[in-house]
Every structure is written in C-alpha cells, then in structure tokens.
Amino acid sequence: MSSTIERSYNEAKELYARHGIDVDQALEQLAQIKISMHCWQGDDVRGFLFRDQDLTGGISVTGNYPGAARTPDELRSDLERALSLIPGKHKVNLHAIYADTDEKVDLDELKPWHFEKWVQWAKEQGLGLDFNPTLFSHEKSSDGFTLSHPNADIRQFWIDHCKASRRISAYFGEQLGQACVTNVWIPDGFKDVPVDRLSPRRRLKESLDEIFAEELNPAYHLDAVESKLFGLGSEAYVVGSHEFYMGYGLQNNKLICLDAGHFHPTEVISNKLSSLSLFAEGILLHVSRPMRWDSDHVVVLDDELLEIGRELVRGDLLAKTHIGLDFFDASINRVAAWVIGTRNTIKALLRALLEPIEVLKQAELSGDYTTRLALTEEFKSYPFGAVWDYYCEKQGVPVREQWLAEVKAYEQDVLLKRGG
Ligand SMILES: C[C@H](O)[C@H](O)[C@@H](O)C(=O)CO
Numbered sequence: 001m002s003s004t005i006e007r008s009y010n011e012a013k014e015l016y017a018r019h020g021i022d023v024d025q026a027l028e029q030l031a032q033i034k035i036s037m038h039c040w041q042g043d044d045v046r047g048f049l050f051r052d053q054d055l056t057g058g059i060s061v062t063g064n065y066p067g068a069a070r071t072p073d074e075l076r077s078d079l080e081r082a083l084s085l086i087p088g089k090h091k092v093n094l095h096a097i098y099a100d101t102d103e104k105v106d107l108d109e110l111k112p113w114h115f116e117k118w119v120q121w122a123k124e125q126g127l128g129l130d131f132n133p134t135l136f137s138h139e140k141s142s143d144g145f146t147l148s149h150p151n152a153d154i155r156q157f158w159i160d161h162c163k164a165s166r167r168i169s170a171y172f173g174e175q176l177g178q179a180c181v182t183n184v185w186i187p188d189g190f191k192d193v194p195v196d197r198l199s200p201r202r203r204l205k206e207s208l209d210e211i212f213a214e215e216l217n218p219a220y221h222l223d224a225v226e227s228k229l230f231g232l233g234s235e236a237y238v239v240g241s242h243e244f245y246m247g248y249g250l251q252n253n254k255l256i257c258l259d260a261g262h263f264h265p266t267e268v269i270s271n272k273l274s275s276l277s278l279f280a281e282g283i284l285l286h287v288s289r290p291m292r293w294d295s296d297h298v299v300v301l302d303d304e305l306l307e308i309g310r311e312l313v314r315g316d317l318l319a320k321t322h323i324g325l326d327f328f329d330a331s332i333n334r335v336a337a338w339v340i341g342t343r344n345t346i347k348a349l350l351r352a353l354l355e356p357i358e359v360l361k362q363a364e365l366s367g368d369y370t371t372r373l374a375l376t377e378e379f380k381s382y383p384f385g386a387v388w389d390y391y392c393e394k395q396g397v398p399v400r401e402q403w404l405a406e407v408k409a410y411e412q413d414v415l416l417k418r419g420g
C-alpha cells in the first residue's frame, strides 16, 4: 500500500468519523455488492449464434472502434481484462445469443451444455452469471413481434425459447451457488398508433404465464421483466409497457427491471425505487445513460447515477435490488467502456455509503431543511476520492486513471490485431 494513499485515507476517515461514518465498515459493505456486467458491450450486441443477423428489436449501436470480440474466447478475454481493473467480485450478464457451441442450434432448443464453457470460466474467475433470452436479431422477430405475436406458432417458438432460458439460468445458479437473474425483454410494438392496444398485451400475459409455469428454485433462478416506453420502430406503442410489467411483476412475484433509458426523457428511475420496494418481490436495475432517447451511453458519474446510489443506500434497498448495467458504445474502446461504467456505478454506491444518512434524515424529520441542504452540499466536497483510491489499492486494482494505460496496452497487443 502506497504511504500517500494510506495517509490521505486516514485523514479522510477522520473527517467522516466526525459525522459518525465508519469508513472501514462502508468499504466492507461495498465489497459485498455485485454489479452484473453485461457481456454485450464487448461485441456490439452481435452474439455468436447468428453472426450474419443485423441487430434488430429497435435498439442500435453506433461507432466502429476496432477490436470488437468475434468469438467467445475473445469476449471472455476482454471481460477478464475489464474485470481485473474493477474493484470487487461481480457477475457477468449473458444473452442467449452468446452460447458457446459449434452446434447449429436455434433459440428454442438451447440447453445448459451450450453454455458450459461460460460456466467453467465463471467458476475459475469466481464470478456469478445472469441471463437473458434473446427476443430480437432473429428471423422469427423480423416483423417486430415475439411473445405477443398474433401467430400462435411464432409465439410458441418464443415461449419455448424463454422456457429454455429459465432452465439454463437455473443450471447457472446451481453450478455457481448463487441465483442467476433472468430478464425478459421483448421489442414488440407498433411504429404507428394501433387500433387494438389490448389484444397484444393479453397475448403477452398469456405467453408469460406459460413461460413461468415451471417452478424453479429461487435460490438458483430469479425471473425479471423489463418494460420500455418506445423503441426505434415502436414509437407509438410498446406492448410491454411499464404499467404492464409493473402489474405483471407485482401479481406474479417477479423482479421488476427498471432500465434508466426506458422512460420519458425527463423521468428518472431513482425516484421509482422507494415506491417499488414497498410492493415488489425485488428490483433489477439496468443502469444506463439515455441521451435524448434510449441511446445506451456509457454511464458517467452524473446526478442520476449518484441519486440511484443514494436511494439504494438510504432506503436500505441493496438486499432486494440486483444492479445490472446496460450500455453499448462502439465509438470507444469497449474494454474501457466497461471499466468506466462499472467503476462509476461502484463509485456512486461508495459516495452514498459515505453520507451522514441518519443526521440528514433527522434534519428532514424535524423540518430543518437548512441543515439538510447545507450538509448534502458540503458532503459533495468531502474527500471521497481518497477513500476510493484506498479501496482500489486494497482490492488490487489500478488507482485513479492508471487503468487506462493497461487498456491502451491491451488495445495495442490484442484488440488491434483482430480483423474486422
Ligand atoms: C440487450 C438488452 O437486453 C437490451 O438492451 C434490453 O435490456 C433493453 O434495454 C432494450 O432497450
């Protein structure tokens, strides 16, 4: 441990302690929080099953930075590199299209063994896994509908895919000894104003009922459902709206997934956590950064990220919240994108853990809003950075921007040697 880092840490600790904040305890708590790092930042959401398929479903990746992973081995190598620069032990979130197999297999026939290499790798790395059925970038979703499709055969294909995904998830959980969260997101919706809003939602509800009929052990597998306001090509109406999944999730004890980019542009998910926590079985977050639309920019340490962290900590919601990331930017180094977004998410949690929460709550309760504002503002310039640096050093990852040199070296040695 460098003496400068330790000295700054001890000085910071002393300042926080004056407000009753135990910094060592905060760091212990932080080390327990797992972030689910999404594999799809590494290859622009292409996956390995259908390499020739364009990305569909109303989501889009822009940029042509060199070095996207082309194989499961390359993706794992990139993930390892990113994770080696991020403090803590985390999870990796896979989509079904990331199956690692030479077999020609369609989505409805996927089995746990198609992911065996991922499981072995996760064991070696001490990681958890999360999962997602992939209901886009496939010929059977080419008209934009899947689980709510009017054609029963197409619906059945997607139902079978989701059933298969849940079994894969339960296998991940059993093998890794921790629950795998499996999140259903579908792109279904209309570009223009529909005549019948109800029937697709009724079909989606029936499909979900069939998918979730099989009981699986919650110690190994948890279901989540993700809503969306609009997508590219589904501007007028999305079948799986927030109200739809909020209703479905509450009635059926499913985790409700809140993606930061899936609401009206001025709406924030931080303000939804407290309400949901009172009623929902649990919450899944897709931490993302929408810029004017659901653009999935890499998350930065902005007001909303800090507020998400505060809500989780102040409301003691960490135990019922699964924190996942969902961004994909192909205009910058993809390993750096993971590192920046994941480190920022952890920083936001640390910032929240270093606030005088009880003092602030008391001030609010007694109507002393002056103290509330004064303290929250002053705490913004408390020496959080010294605690963060110490945490990184203690966890054996680069301090401050030192990680960037490692990513640049990896880019030279590995990423730039990959073909297109
Ligand atoms: C690839 C993801 O499943 C996808 O981003 C989904 O979670 C979403 O947010 C769609 O807008």
Ligand SMILES: [Mn+2]
Binding pocket: 185, 226, 259, 286, 326
């Ligand atoms: Mn999402």
